[in-house]
Amino acid sequence: MAKRRMPGGMGGGNMNNMMKQVQKMQKQMEETQSELEKKVLETTAGGGAITVKITGKKEIVGMEIKPEVVDPDDIEMLEDLITAAVNEAIRSAEDMMASEMGKITGNLNMPGLF
16 A cells, blocks of 8 residues: 655654644743733823723733812713723733734734633
């Protein structure tokens, strides 16, 4: 019986090399993710009225509210500003993570990877 070769030159040696590359990429991704989770981003809303600090793990670690936006007669505006600032902080953290991981993966579409 003749030996069958895998199409596209995907023999055992190439598969081993590919697995090593995947393992190396996975290690780089884990290291990068760990570093990014420690980073703190700062975002603002309302022209700087509210500042939110968030980690790469999407944990809010600080918030500053300018006294002039605290109006007891307009709590709804303050709530809206806080919501906008927190949402922007989350987007920034997600964008940072996706951008840095994309550098490692070459922007491969790998849903649920990080």
